[in-house]
Amino acid sequence: MVHTFTCLGRNFLLDVESGTLCGIDENTRKFIDAINSPNGEMNLGEFSRLSKIYPEEAQEINELIKAGSLFSRGTDFVPPKPDGTIKSMCLNICHNCNLACAYCFADEGKYCGEKASMSAETACKALDFLAEKSGTRRNLEVDFFGGEPLMNMPAVYAAVKHGREIEKKLNKKFRFTMTTNAVGLTDEIADFLNREMYNVVLSIDGRKSVHNQVRKTQNGKDSFDVVLKNALAFRRKRGDGQYYVRGTFTALNKDFAADALALADYGFDRLSLEPVVLPDGHPLAFAKEDISGLCEQYEILAAEYVKRRQNPDTWFSFFHFMVDLKNSPCLSKRYSSCGAGTEYVAVTPAGEIYPCHQFVGNEKYLMGSIFGGEINAEIYEKFCGNNLAHKPVCKDCWAKYHCSGGCAANAVNFNGSIQKPYETACELMRKRLECALAAYCLENEG
Numbered sequence: 182m183v184h185t186f187t188c189l190g191r192n193f194l195l196d197v198e199s200g201t202l203c204g205i206d207e208n209t210r211k212f213i214d215a216i217n218s219p220n221g222e223m224n225l226g227e228f229s230r231l232s233k234i235y236p237e238e239a240q241e242i243n244e245l246i247k248a249g250s251l252f253s254r255g256t257d258f259v260p261p262k263p264d265g266t267i268k269s270m271c272l273n274i275c276h277n278c279n280l281a282c283a284y285c286f287a288d289e290g291k292y293c294g295e296k297a298s299m300s301a302e303t304a305c306k307a308l309d310f311l312a313e314k315s316g317t318r319r320n321l322e323v324d325f326f327g328g329e330p331l332m333n334m335p336a337v338y339a340a341v342k343h344g345r346e347i348e349k350k351l352n353k354k355f356r357f358t359m360t361t362n363a364v365g366l367t368d369e370i371a372d373f374l375n376r377e378m379y380n381v382v383l384s385i386d387g388r389k390s391v392h393n394q395v396r397k398t399q400n401g402k403d404s405f406d407v408v409l410k411n412a413l414a415f416r417r418k419r420g421d422g423q424y425y426v427r428g429t430f431t432a433l434n435k436d437f438a439a440d441a442l443a444l445a446d447y448g449f450d451r452l453s454l455e456p457v458v459l460p461d462g463h464p465l466a467f468a469k470e471d472i473s474g475l476c477e478q479y480e481i482l483a484a485e486y487v488k489r490r491q492n493p494d495t496w497f498s499f500f501h502f503m504v505d506l507k508n509s510p511c512l513s514k515r516y517s518s519c520g521a522g523t524e525y526v527a528v529t530p531a532g533e534i535y536p537c538h539q540f541v542g543n544e545k546y547l548m549g550s551i552f553g554g555e556i557n558a559e560i561y562e563k564f565c566g567n568n569l570a571h572k573p574v575c576k577d578c579w580a581k582y583h584c585s586g587g588c589a590a591n592a593v594n595f596n597g598s599i600q601k602p603y604e605t606a607c608e609l610m611r612k613r614l615e616c617a618l619a620a621y622c623l624e625n626e627g
Contacts, residue, residue: 280397329365
């Protein structure tokens with residue numbers, strides 16, 4: 182399968198199976214498009230006809246085909262079944278929040294339940310559970326999540342301390358991360374996060390006017406000024422350490438490229454902006470007619486991204502534009518996505534286990550408890566099949582190896598099955614991937 186596209190004023194092709202990516206001229210694109218059959222194989226008759234009209238292009242294309250770089254065939258690969266070990270955990274340390282974000286999927290941190298804080302004992306027990314279920318895996322990942330995790334720092338402190346003790350006893354290595362809105366980020370907490378967290382994700386939605394429209398405090402006040410102040414202080418403290426500023430864009434800021442660039446201008450150089458996912462009809466949800474405009478915004482952002490990365494003083498990374506075709510994940514990983522429900526689970530303050538944080542509160546997907554220690558076999562088996570081999574709609578999608586079938590929670594929420602991807606997310610994924618590939622090609626050409 183070969184995908185051709187135009188982005189940033191240039192033509193490109195991607196051979197899906199081999200990963201070959203290159204810039205092409207207009208004649209070559211016409212040639213490729215003419216011989217590109219719907220089934221992903223080359224139309225030999227059309228190739229023969231056009232070879233007489235475009236002999237130079239035909240020779241170049243033929244050489245790529247012989248080298249296995251173009252119109253390469255896929256395999257009948259079937260990803261190995263997960264072996265039952267767990268390596269990553271989202272620890273919902275607090276089902277409560279000091280903000281009342283208008284689009285929050287977690288019901289302002291309560292996950293459609295009651296406010297709750299995880300006890301230090303439960304947090305430590307969760308790490309014991311992860312260590313036990315990790316088998317021979319040494320490297321383990323724990324993300325402190327919420328709600329707002331800074332509202333329950335005693336449990337965070339206890340969990341990290343306990344994790345460091347487990348490392349010594351069991352020869353494990355924990356990578357702790359945290360996702361926070363930064364409202365309660367004091368100097369003392371910042372020092373701790375900088376010392377103990379492998380990655381810290383700070384939530385800011387971009388421009389002040391945009392952020393304050395949707396990220397109010399619980400008593401209805403604007404949060405931008407305090408969030409920006411605290412986040413910038415942490416950014417300076419963090420130095421070269423891993424961090425991200427992550428925002429969400431909604432129907433209120435469909436010109437979201439301006440928000441990404443505003444975050445860069447504030448002084449953040451590691452950015453991510455995610456499209457909101459809300460039920461149809463929600464005032465902040467995207468309508469079908471918004472998609473083309475959102476795709477244009479990705480290209481506007483990509484053009485500025487490439488420009489700014491040429492100067493060390495304006496350089497920034499954007500999560501969805503980061504691709505590395507030379508060192509991409511193995512085929513099994515590209516088939517199997519994030520590992521939710523198999524290698525990765527979420528744990529609530531009460532110790533309940535769900536496939537990921539976005540399933541928390543959906544009782545159909547309650548997998549068990551860290552106190553019982555057993556995982557629901559039926560749900561586990563269902564998520565073992567959460568891969569491209571079990572998603573017919575993904576079979577002919579050129580982007581399949583870069584998204585692995587998309588988010589399981591979105592698929593369930595919109596289509597009732599983890600095998601049926603959420604099409605709006607697919608459309609946006611394909612566009613931003615084209616932008617990412619174009620930027621990658623332009624930065625690495627010559």
